[in-house]
Every structure is written in structure tokens, then in C-alpha cells.
Amino acid sequence: MSTDQDIYAGASETTDGKVFTVTGQDWDSIAQGLAEDGEERIVVNMGPQHPSTHGVLRLILELEGETVTEARCGIGYLHTGIEKNMEYRSWVQGVTFCTRMDYLSPFFNEMTYVLGVEKLLDIEDQIPEKAEVMRVLLMELNRISSHLVCIATGGMEIGALTVMTIGFRERELVLDLFELITGLRMNHAFIRPGGVAQDLPPGALDEIRAFIALMKKRLPEYAALCNANPIFKGRLVDVGVLDLEGCLALGLTGPPLRAAGYPWDLRKTQPYSGYETYDFDVQTWDTADSYGRFRVRLAEMWESLKIIEQAAERLAKMEGAPVMVADKKVAWPSQLSIGSDGMGNSLDHIRHIMGESMEGLIHHFKLVTEGFRVPAGQAYVPIESPRGELGAHVVSDGGTRPFRAHFRDPSFTNLQATSVMSEGGMVADVIVAIASIDPVMGGVDR
Amino acid sequence: MSDKTPEQPAVDQSPENVPAPVGQSVHQVGERQGMFGVSGTGDTSGYGGLTSAILYPGPAQRPYGGWYDDVADALTAATLGAGAQHAVESVVIHRGEITFHVRREDIVAVMRALRDDPALRFELCSGVSGVHYPDDAGRELHAVYHLLSMTHNRRIRVEVSVPDADPHLPSTVAIYPTNDWHERETYDMFGLIFDGHPALTRILMPDDWPGHPQRKDYPLGGIPVEYKGGTIPPPDQRRSYN
Numbered sequence: 001m002s003t004d005q006d007i008y009a010g011a012s013e014t015t016d017g018k019v020f021t022v023t024g025q026d027w028d029s030i031a032q033g034l035a036e037d038g039e040e041r042i043v044v045n046m047g048p049q050h051p052s053t054h055g056v057l058r059l060i061l062e063l064e065g066e067t068v069t070e071a072r073c074g075i076g077y078l079h080t081g082i083e084k085n086m087e088y089r090s091w092v093q094g095v096t097f098c099t100r101m102d103y104l105s106p107f108f109n110e111m112t113y114v115l116g117v118e119k120l121l122d123i124e125d126q127i128p129e130k131a132e133v134m135r136v137l138l139m140e141l142n143r144i145s146s147h148l149v150c151i152a153t154g155g156m157e158i159g160a161l162t163v164m165t166i167g168f169r170e171r172e173l174v175l176d177l178f179e180l181i182t183g184l185r186m187n188h189a190f191i192r193p194g195g196v197a198q199d200l201p202p203g204a205l206d207e208i209r210a211f212i213a214l215m216k217k218r219l220p221e222y223a224a225l226c227n228a229n230p231i232f233k234g235r236l237v238d239v240g241v242l243d244l245e246g247c248l249a250l251g252l253t254g255p256p257l258r259a260a261g262y263p264w265d266l267r268k269t270q271p272y273s274g275y276e277t278y279d280f281d282v283q284t285w286d287t288a289d290s291y292g293r294f295r296v297r298l299a300e301m302w303e304s305l306k307i308i309e310q311a312a313e314r315l316a317k318m319e320g321a322p323v324m325v326a327d328k329k330v331a332w333p334s335q336l337s338i339g340s341d342g343m344g345n346s347l348d349h350i351r352h353i354m355g356e357s358m359e360g361l362i363h364h365f366k367l368v369t370e371g372f373r374v375p376a377g378q379a380y381v382p383i384e385s386p387r388g389e390l391g392a393h394v395v396s397d398g399g400t401r402p403f404r405a406h407f408r409d410p411s412f413t414n415l416q417a418t419s420v421m422s423e424g425g426m427v428a429d430v431i432v433a434i435a436s437i438d439p440v441m442g443g444v445d446r
Numbered sequence: 447m448s449d450k451t452p453e454q455p456a457v458d459q460s461p462e463n464v465p466a467p468v469g470q471s472v473h474q475v476g477e478r479q480g481m482f483g484v485s486g487t488g489d490t491s492g493y494g495g496l497t498s499a500i501l502y503p504g505p506a507q508r509p510y511g512g513w514y515d516d517v518a519d520a521l522t523a524a525t526l527g528a529g530a531q532h533a534v535e536s537v538v539i540h541r542g543e544i545t546f547h548v549r550r551e552d553i554v555a556v557m558r559a560l561r562d563d564p565a566l567r568f569e570l571c572s573g574v575s576g577v578h579y580p581d582d583a584g585r586e587l588h589a590v591y592h593l594l595s596m597t598h599n600r601r602i603r604v605e606v607s608v609p610d611a612d613p614h615l616p617s618t619v620a621i622y623p624t625n626d627w628h629e630r631e632t633y634d635m636f637g638l639i640f641d642g643h644p645a646l647t648r649i650l651m652p653d654d655w656p657g658h659p660q661r662k663d664y665p666l667g668g669i670p671v672e673y674k675g676g677t678i679p680p681p682d683q684r685r686s687y688n
Contacts, residue, residue, distance in 0.1 A: 060558075075650070076650040083660065084659055084660055085667060085681070087666075088666055180653070248596075249622070250624050251570060251623075251624025251625075253570070264596055355611050369590065370687040371687070375501045377540045378603075379541055380543065380603065381571075382572065384591075389572060393575040393590060397500050397502075398501070408573045408575070413627070413628075416624065416627050425667075
């Protein structure tokens with residue numbers, strides 16, 4: 001079979017007109033075919049596999065020449081039933097699932113779920129301070145890595161490849177820190193109901209301080225490359241405009257809302273995890289366009305760096321402090337430590353349950369297999385993820401498993417603005433508009 | 447065993463010793479069997495015959511305290527003007543979150559009041575979340591809306607319950623356009639039909655998918671996995687506790 005035939009595309013004639021299967025470098029055949037019919041209107045099916053659609057996003061664009069007259073999104077290609085799966089695992093195991101949704105901001109997924117569970121358990125006041133600070137530290141590191149990917153891929157899509165290479169270079173540093181602290185580069189399942197899974201490993205604070213120092217040198221590079229770059233501005237300024245009214249109607253939060261000039265940041269307005277005790281500013285811009293969103297993200301990375309600096313300072317004074325709630329009915333039986341074989345066992349704990357205490361063994365077994373019960377009710381504790389308001393609607397029926405966990409993912413909500421942002425513009429601007437929303441399909445489809 | 451309640455002469459003689467009433471009322475949805483909720487294999491704990499009710503927090507009584515009363519008063523006043531004075535069936539306050547249970551025929555009027563009334567001003571709707579309570583007879587399917595007032599910095603929850611036999615409720619897309627995709631998702635996952643939605647089609651599942659996966663009567667699916675001679679059943683068929 002020849003490569004220019006798509007076996008899945010069906011017939012090349014429909015009631016709506018001619019069908020062209022595009023495989024690259026064959027624009028002439030389309031232009032010729034259209035010229036024969038004198039047709040100006042084409043419907044382009046872009047994606048789901050396309051390098052500039054941020055994962056498996058399908059765009060259906062109706063074009064008049066190069067102007068987009070209608071733009072619609074087709075989503076669901078990455079739907080993995082995470083919310084349904086969570087209903088069949090214990091409350092602690094739920095973290096392992098939700099961390100995989102928005103894979104660029106795993107700690108935020110874990111955090112909003114865990115905050116909901118803790119609210120239902122009514123143990124919000126018992127979370128150790130060190131756990132709170134570690135959560136803040138990890139979330140802010142994560143905000144930097146997420147914004148870096150957004151800026152990097154956004155740059156790549158408009159041909160600014162250096163922005164992409166330096167963006168991923170710095171993101172790698174953050175992932176190294178994640179690996180050091182949690183053991184994994186993504187899918188951490190590190191924030192657990194009651195605290196965090198493990199204490200900081202030795203040497204982590206030094207690495208974090210070195211990272212802060214390095215980032216202070218590297219972040220200005222982005223500003224120098226992009227902020228006043230005429231090509232960069234030419235592609236981003238006045239593209240994908242959505243004003244404050246539009247943002248609120250369509251439910252957009254995060255950088256798009258702040259780029260419209262409204263300083264709404266849940267870390268400031270409805271603080272959680274002790275954010276009210278950190279010194280940082282909410283960054284805004286007043287143009288409501290893609291350029292404004294870029295500038296907001298760039299400025300937010302500086303603010304995150306400020307928070308990380310303060311968190312590291314606090315952690316230095318909290319060596320040996322607990323990182324898990326004292327309630328043994330909720331906390332995992334032991335604080336695991338990495339042994340010489342790299343496995344996360346605690347030999348002291350194994351000696352205790354296997355040699356000394358039958359009750360300890362039973363307790364361990366029950367807590368790990370059956371899990372703890374969470375009082376019946378529902379909770380919704382949203383947090384400020386890099387993309388906006390991320391919230392988990394957690395419902396319990398008093399059992400050992402979530403009765404329902406629904407995630408209000410900002411990528412899902414914000415992606416609805418694609419039509420408004422790109423209709424009437426050029427087809428090349430659709431890519432810029434979507435990049436400025438920064439959708440992560442893992443979060444959109446869940 | 448007698449079915450008479452035990453006599454309590456001490457209570458009759460000294461009424462001051464009557465136990466205080468439970469502060470919060472409860473709402474029963476189904477019950478749990480046995481000690482661990484195990485099904486299939488036997489409950490060997492000796493508590494296999496135990497039956498415990500699944501109790502959700504019940505309606506709260508006035509005064510609710512804090513700004514809850516302000517919101518409730520403003521909502522009552524605003525819905526009165528819209529001719530929907532019986533819109534709110536009950537108000538539940540649990541863990542510092544307030545939930546208004548609203549009759550489905552009044553949801554549009556209530557949402558409009560919540561968005562537009564200067565004393566309410568819930569500008570942002572954080573979407574719709576469906577919940578399926580198969581044991582809540584006559585109110586099996588719930589649509590849960592989380593609203594945020596940025597002006598007053600308040601959050602409330604609005605909940606609409608509909609029977610499984612008639613899963614219709616009015617769409618709120620005209621008031622909160624953001625609910626467009628959220629309502630499609632809730633339809634896709636639960637089969638809730640939002641009347642008046644501009645294009646209520648599936649969004650996450652394929653267009654020709656049968657059934658609504660997040661409903662409790664929809665199986666999780668999965669296949670048994672063989673490993674070194676042993677077979678591990680899919681997650682929904684393993685021994686589990688609940």
C-alpha cells in the first residue's frame with residue numbers, strides 16, 4: 001500500500017466536499033485540488049498526534065484561507081479512568097493514582113486530594129509543621145518546573161528552539177531535586193494523608209540552595225531572550241486575547257486570569273499549608289494576551305524561588321522533626337528508610353513487628369491492607385496549581401475507599417477558551433493561543 | 447430478646463440526667479454489613495451479622511453562624527423575587543463547608559441569583575461533579591456545583607438530586623458558560639441529562655460508548671493477570687474492605 005493513502009480515512013469524497021489526507025510536504029496537491037473547485041473553506045483536522053498540540057489534543061479548525069472561522073477541541077484521547085480506579089483503592093493508594101493526572105504538576109494533584117481527605121478526617125490542625133513546609137517546598141519547585149515546560153514548549157512551537165533547550169535544561173535540575181527527595185522524577189505519590197511519605201534525605205538542603213543560586217543566574221536568560229525580542233513579541237502580543245469578563249464566564253483561573261489584571265491567587269486569598277506566612281507577591285499583567293501570560297509565568301518563577309528560599313531556611317531549623325501526623329490510625333506504620341540495597345524498608349520496624357509485637361504486626365497489616373476509615377461527607381479544597389484552580393471533590397461514605405473523587409482540573413476548564421481565543425485569528429495563532437493556556441492532556445482527560 | 451426498649455427509671459426520676467441531643471442531625475444513605483464490609487469471602491471476625499447505617503451529615507438549623515446566614519438570607523430574598531421561594535430543600539454544614547440542596551426545577555433561578563445578586567456575587571463556578579448514591583432512593587444521582595465569590599471571598603456548594611428513573615435537570619450553561627464541558631463530562635460519566643445544554647454529547651468516552659462509567663453499577667473492568675502460576679483478579683473482584 002502506498003504511503004499517501006490512509007486506510008482509516010475512508011473514502012476521499014464526502015457530502016461536504018473533497019477529502020485530502022495530508023502526510024507532509026504535499027501542500028501543493030491540496031492547493032491544486034482546491035483551486036480546481038474554487039473552494040476557499042477547508043476544515044482541518046489537526047491532531048490528535050501533532051507536536052504542537054501539547055499531547056493528544058485534536059483540533060477541528062474551519063479555515064477561510066488562513067483565517068480560522070471556527071475552532072473546536074476534541075478531547076478524551078488520554079482518558080484513563082483515574083477517578084473510577086480510585087474508588088477501588090484505599091484512601092492512601094488514591095494518591096498514587098491522582099499524581100498521574102496532570103503529569104507536569106504531580107504534587108498539586110496529590111495536595112488537593114490529600115487536603116480534602118484531611119478535611120474529612122478533621123486532622124487539618126494536626127499536620128506537623130515540617131510536613132507543611134516540605135509540601136510548600138515541593139509545590140513551588142513543581143511550579144517552576146511546570147512553568148518551564150510551558151515556556152519551553154511554547155517557544156518550540158513558534159520556532160524559538162533555544163528557549164526550548166534552556167527550558168528543559170533547567171527543568172531537569174528540578175527533576176533531579178524531586179528524584180533526590182522523593183525517589184522519583186514524576187508520579188511521586190509523596191504527599192500522603194497526614195503528612196509526607198519520607199523525611200528530607202541528607203544533603204537535600206544543600207542541593208536546594210545550590211539550585212536557588214543557579215536559578216538566579218539562569219532565569220534572567222529567559223527575560224533576555226524573550227521579553228523584548230521583536231519576533232517573540234510579534235508572535236505573542238495581542239494573540240489569544242481573553243479579558244477578565246471572558247475569563248470568569250469561562251472559568252479560567254491561573255496565569256490567564258492574572259494576565260487579565262486580576263490578582264487572584266488562592267495562595268494569597270484562601271491560604272492553605274501556611275502560605276500566609278511566606279513573603280511573596282501575586283504577579284499580574286494588564287494585556288490579557290499570550291505575551292501577558294508568558295510574563296506572568298516568568299515572574300511567578302521568581303516568586304516561587306523566593307518561597308523555596310524561605311522554606312529551605314525553615315527546614316534547616318527542623319532537622320529530625322516529624323513529617324507525619326502522630327495519629328497511628330492514619331499514619332503509615334513506619335517511616336521507611338532507604339537501605340543499602342535501595343529498598344525502602346525499615347529494619348527496626350520489621351524487627352519490631354516480626355519479633356516483638358503481635359499487635360504491631362496486626363496493626364500494620366490492617367492499616368496497609370484495609371486502610372483507615374474516613375467519616376462520611378464531602379469536601380472540596382482547591383489549591384493554586386501552575387494552571388489555575390485545581391480542586392478535588394472528595395466524597396466518603398465512611399468506608400476505607402473514596403466513594404467518589406472528582407478533580408476540577410484547570411487544564412480541562414481553561415481549554416474551553418480555545419474557540420474564543422482563536423476564532424477570527426490566523427491559523428498559526430491557534431498554536432500560540434493554546435500554548436498560552438498551557439493545557440496538559442493528562443489533566444484534561446484524567 | 448424483647449423488642450421493648452429498656453426501662454430507664456433514672457431518667458424519669460431525674461430529668462436533668464437525660465442525655466443531651468446529638469448536635470448535628472444525620473441523613474441515612476444505605477447501610478453497611480459486617481465488620482469490614484467484605485463480600486464474597488466470609489467475615490470470620492464474629493461480627494458478620496453487624497449492620498451499621500451509612501450516615502451523612504444532616505440539615506443544619508439556624509443560625510448557621512458567620513457569613514453562612516448572610517448568604518442564606520440573601521439567597522432567600524433573591525429567590526423570592528424569582529418566584530422560587532422553596533428552592534432550597536435543606537442546608538448542610540459540615541467541616542466548615544456549606545451545601546445548599548436545591549430542587550432541580552429551581553436550579554437555574556438559584557444560580558442566576560447566586561451570580562447576579564450584589565450580596566452573593568458568586569462569579570466563578572468551579573464546574574459540575576456528579577455523584578451516584580445507588581442507595582439514596584429517589585435521589586440517586588447528584589450534581590454538585592462548587593461556586594466561588596471572589597468579591598466576598600466565599601465558597602459554597604450547590605447540590606441537586608434527581609432520581610435515577612428520571613435523570614433530567616436544567617442546564618446552567620446560560621449562566622455559567624464554563625459548565626459547558628463540565629455538564630458534558632457529568633452526562634458522559636453518570637448519564638445525567640442537562641436539558642437546554644447547547645450540545646450535550648460525550649466528551650471523554652468515545653461517541654459510541656455504551657453506558658456511563660462512573661456510575662456505581664458500572665463495573666471497573668479489567669482482566670485477571672497471571673504471574674508465576676498464580677492468578678491475580680482485577681481490582682474490583684479482589685477481596686476488599688469497605
